[in-house]
Amino acid sequence: MTTKMIASSVYDWxxxxxxxxxxxxxxxxxxxxxxxxxxxxxxGGITLFLFMLQCFTGVLLLVYYRPGVExxxxxxxxxxxxxxxxxxxxxxxxxANLMLFAILVHMFSVFFMKAYRKPRELGWLSGMVLxxxxxxxxxSGYLLxxxxxxxxxxxxxxxxxxxxxxxGPAIANMLRGGPDVTEFTVQRFFALHVVVLPALFIPxxxxxxxxxxxxxxxxxESEEAKPAAERKSMPFMPNxxxxxxxxxxxxxxxxxxxxxxxxWALGKQYDALAPAPMGIHPEWYFMSPFEMLKMLGAVLPGExxxxxxxxxxxxxxxxxxxxxxxxxxxxxxxxARLAHYFGLLAVFxxxxxxxxxxxxxx
Amino acid sequence: MNYPFWDIPYLGSGWVIxxxxxxxxxxxxxxxxxxxxxxxxERKALREGREDWLKELVGYSKFFLVLTxxxxxxxxxxxxxxxxxxxxxxxxxxxxxxVFGWAIEWVFFIxxxxxxxxxxxxxxxxxxxxxxxxxxxxxxxxxxxxxIINGILTFMLTPGxxxxxxxxxxxxxxxxxxxxxxxxxxxxxxxxxCVCASLAGIWALISASRxxxxxxxxxxxxxxxxxVKWLVPSFVAMPFxxxxxxxxxxxxxxALLTLGIDTMGTGTFSTITRMALLxxxxxxxxxxxAYYLAYRNPVDFNPAHAVAILLLALVATxxxxxxxxxxxxxxxxxxxxxxxxxxxxxxxxxxxxxxxIHSNWVWGGNCIFAYLQSPGDTSVPxxxxxxSRGEAIFRGECGSCHTLEGYRPLVKLLAGRDRANIESFIxxxxxxxxDSPYHxxxxxMVGTKQDVEDxxxxxxxxxxxxxxxxxxxxxxxxx
Numbered sequence: 001m002t003t004k005m006i007a008s009s010v011y012d013w014x015x016x017x018x019x020x021x022x023x024x025x026x027x028x029x030x031x032x033x034x035x036x037x038x039x040x041x042x043x044g045g046i047t048l049f050l051f052m053l054q055c056f057t058g059v060l061l062l063v064y065y066r067p068g069v070e071x072x073x074x075x076x077x078x079x080x081x082x083x084x085x086x087x088x089x090x091x092x093x094x095x096a097n098l099m100l101f102a103i104l105v106h107m108f109s110v111f112f113m114k115a116y117r118k119p120r121e122l123g124w125l126s127g128m129v130l131x132x133x134x135x136x137x138x139x140s141g142y143l144l145x146x147x148x149x150x151x152x153x154x155x156x157x158x159x160x161x162x163x164x165x166x167x168g169p170a171i172a173n174m175l176r177g178g179p180d181v182t183e184f185t186v187q188r189f190f191a192l193h194v195v196v197l198p199a200l201f202i203p204x205x206x207x208x209x210x211x212x213x214x215x216x217x218x219x220x221e222s223e224e225a226k227p228a229a230e231r232k233s234m235p236f237m238p239n240x241x242x243x244x245x246x247x248x249x250x251x252x253x254x255x256x257x258x259x260x261x262x263x264w265a266l267g268k269q270y271d272a273l274a275p276a277p278m279g280i281h282p283e284w285y286f287m288s289p290f291e292m293l294k295m296l297g298a299v300l301p302g303e304x305x306x307x308x309x310x311x312x313x314x315x316x317x318x319x320x321x322x323x324x325x326x327x328x329x330x331x332x333x334x335x336a337r338l339a340h341y342f343g344l345l346a347v348f349x350x351x352x353x354x355x356x357x358x359x360x361x362x
Numbered sequence: 363m364n365y366p367f368w369d370i371p372y373l374g375s376g377w378v379i380x381x382x383x384x385x386x387x388x389x390x391x392x393x394x395x396x397x398x399x400x401x402x403x404e405r406k407a408l409r410e411g412r413e414d415w416l417k418e419l420v421g422y423s424k425f426f427l428v429l430t431x432x433x434x435x436x437x438x439x440x441x442x443x444x445x446x447x448x449x450x451x452x453x454x455x456x457x458x459x460x461v462f463g464w465a466i467e468w469v470f471f472i473x474x475x476x477x478x479x480x481x482x483x484x485x486x487x488x489x490x491x492x493x494x495x496x497x498x499x500x501x502x503x504x505x506x507x508x509x510i511i512n513g514i515l516t517f518m519l520t521p522g523x524x525x526x527x528x529x530x531x532x533x534x535x536x537x538x539x540x541x542x543x544x545x546x547x548x549x550x551x552x553x554x555x556c557v558c559a560s561l562a563g564i565w566a567l568i569s570a571s572r573x574x575x576x577x578x579x580x581x582x583x584x585x586x587x588x589x590v591k592w593l594v595p596s597f598v599a600m601p602f603x604x605x606x607x608x609x610x611x612x613x614x615x616x617a618l619l620t621l622g623i624d625t626m627g628t629g630t631f632s633t634i635t636r637m638a639l640l641x642x643x644x645x646x647x648x649x650x651x652a653y654y655l656a657y658r659n660p661v662d663f664n665p666a667h668a669v670a671i672l673l674l675a676l677v678a679t680x681x682x683x684x685x686x687x688x689x690x691x692x693x694x695x696x697x698x699x700x701x702x703x704x705x706x707x708x709x710x711x712x713x714x715x716x717x718x719i720h721s722n723w724v725w726g727g728n729c730i731f732a733y734l735q736s737p738g739d740t741s742v743p744x745x746x747x748x749x750s751r752g753e754a755i756f757r758g759e760c761g762s763c764h765t766l767e768g769y770r771p772l773v774k775l776l777a778g779r780d781r782a783n784i785e786s787f788i789x790x791x792x793x794x795x796x797d798s799p800y801h802x803x804x805x806x807m808v809g810t811k812q813d814v815e816d817x818x819x820x821x822x823x824x825x826x827x828x829x830x831x832x833x834x835x836x837x838x839x840x841x
Contacts, residue, residue, distance in 0.1 A: 034662070039666055079465060119419075232576070234662060238658075239659055239662060240657070242654040242658050242659055243654065243659060243662070243667075245650075245654050246650065246651045246654035246655040249647050249650040249651055249654070250647060250651060250670060250674070252647070253643055253644055253647035253674065255644050255675075256639075256640075257643070257644070257677070258642055260636050260639050260640065261636050261637075261640065
């Protein structure tokens with residue numbers, strides 16, 4: 001019996017039980033639109049690929065990481081003692097940053113393609129929740145090494161919920177496991193990072209992907225205006241999949257480049273009694289909200305200012321999330337234009353406040 | 363040491379060469395590979411009667427002419443400008459040693475540029491066979507430019523024992539051919555030929571990606587697939603050629619790489635090993651991406667895809683050139699001149715006489731200027747400069763590879779050390795013992811004990827600045 005015959009009989013056996021032929025037929029039938037903005041379709045796939053890498057490297061780190069009082073020592077061992085531990089840790093940290101970048105690009109491409117309109121509202125909303133969960137992944141994972149920088153940055157970050165009226169301090173205390181950031185906080189963040197967040201993220205991701213399969217890729221308004229006969233498309237299997245794979249290979253190369261040439265640093269062990277080192281700042285994906293709140297705090301000083309800042313900021317986010325419900329007409333009317341300007345303003349504010357944030361901490 | 367130093371704060375002068383060189387290599391090696399691609403593609407089109415290919419090749423040869431003839435030549439001059447300022451001593455050695463080599467090189471340049479222009483402007487104006495001959499002349503001339511420059515570039519890594527035996531005697535040019543056909547000449551030439559072929563394919567993909575696959579699927583498919591095939595030979599041969607190249611590199615240089623591989627597991631491996639990894643990874647990515655994006659999907663292959671492959675090639679080229687530079691450490695010309703321009707046999711002499719006495723342009727420049735303004739006036743030689751002695755030594759001995767606060771920043775690298783500690787570190791570089799961990803990749807600190815003290819003072823003033831006074835740490839002193 002040749003290898004080909006063995007493979008064929010295994011496939012037949014599986015096909016009979018799992019209906020693989022139907023899946024293959026479905027994949028062949030599925031098409032992806034081809035137009036000038038097709039490039040943006042890859043970013044969802046890149047995000048998914050980076051998430052899978054996160055899971056793989058995360059499980060490997062889990063083998064040696066010890067939360068609690070030994071957190072720093074275990075990360076030190078992973079980085080400097082375990083063979084290729086530095087690589088796995090660097091790949092995990094860099095993949096997290098790249099994934100958040102890919103999510104942001106994906107979100108803005110969906111926004112400007114108006115891919116949140118009927119019937120894709122749930123795709124947009126689930127994407128927003130996935131972004132929030134990814135940010136939580138980043139925040140909780142950042143503390144886990146318990147070095148000087150992560151300790152003080154988390155301490156500053158957890159001051160933000162304190163500004164929420166009445167319930168703020170209680171939320172902050174619950175997250176910290178007490179009035180200050182300690183090994184109990186690491187324990188909580190660890191549980192959040194490896195159990196709670198994945199338990200929420202993975203089913204929601206599956207739902208998000210199912211919605212993408214169900215409704216297909218949205219096309220820009222200029223493409224939608226064309227008659228159906230003039231629109232181009234390509235089969236998902238194998239044409240688009242091959243391109244997706246090429247994008248994944250490029251992403252892997254960029255990740256490998258960053259992880260090996262700029263390995264993720266491990267600072268000094270934290271000392272709760274020591275003064276915070278100079279230049280403490282949040283990670284780049286939190287820099288914009290951090291800077292916006294700082295600016296609003298400067299305009300409206302005091303507790304009232306903090307509350308007003310939070311309210312204003314929350315209002316902006318709510319407006320962003322609810323965009324499918326007030327920009328729903330297919331025609332390019334006043335609301336659609338306003339939504340477009342709102343998107344441009346968001347991009348500008350995000351970039352400007354991030355740059356200002358880094359500029360001011362120099 | 364006989365020349366002024368070019369101080370580029372933060373970036374460092376080495377990176378000025380690096381940036382221009384990476385850009386130049388991407389184009390000049392394309393000029394060689396593309397020189398072969400064009401006549402071969404034309405011959406194929408003529409034999410198979412592919413009129414559509416010929417039309418496409420006209421446009422491609424225009425792109426080729428503009429890119430290589432304009433940007434290639436400008437960046438080439440840029441390299442001369444940058445190396446002349448950054449490494450004047452090494453540039454001087456290369457000019458003096460290879461004066462006829464350079465002359466031959468420029469003859470080929472002229473033939474290359476002329477035939478590239480004739481090739482483009484005579485499409486459909488002269489007999490097809492004659493046009494093809496012009497293409498072959500171009501291919502030959504451009505290959506010869508590589509054949510010549512490769513001898514000079516490899517000389518810098520492995521000048522060979524025969525040349526080293528006469529170096530410094532004034533008879534160096536008598537060993538021209540030994541220096542030219544040095545130990546790494548052949549593996550390097552073949553490696554570069556392979557890279558040229560790959561770049562020809564990659565740049566051709568840029569041109570082919572612009573063909574409308576909807577209206578000309580056959581043309582696009584055949585050109586894209588044919589161009590991808592240009593990547594194959596190099597990726598098959600490169601591992602073997604690279605191994606041959608490394609085998610010919612002196613053991614002392616190879617140790618930089620092998621040490622890096624040994625310590626890779628614990629993450630402390632050397633920069634050159636990281637760069638070597640990058641070359642391997644990116645080369646594999648280029649093949650994978652070219653296969654999936656271009657070879658398997660030729661009709662849908664668009665300019666964005668082609669640019670992605672080109673950018674990957676840029677990363678691989680940059681890593682390759684960086685590795686080649688790193689492999690030469692601590693020399694700029696193997697075993698003859700250290701990377702800061704100090705000739706190896708003169709190090710002992712400088713240790714006795716002092717560094718600054720040999721650096722009139724840096725230290726005594728104002729004296730010369732003052733003397734020229736008032737010749738004969740004995741009261742004039744108040745040789746003050748805007749530098750301290752320490753800064754002058756820093757610029758001369760450290761500035762080729764380090765900056766104070768930018769690339770390879772000494773302020774950061776020495777952070778946490780007090781004055782005594784900085785002095786003992788510099789003294790260690792001055793002693794330059796064979797078992798020193800820095801022996802493999804850093805030149806010795808040459809000069810007298812006073813020079814060590816002066817450099818220590820200068821670096822200490824920057825690493826541990828006097829916080830309260832806020833005054834500039836540099837002490838202006840007299841010669």
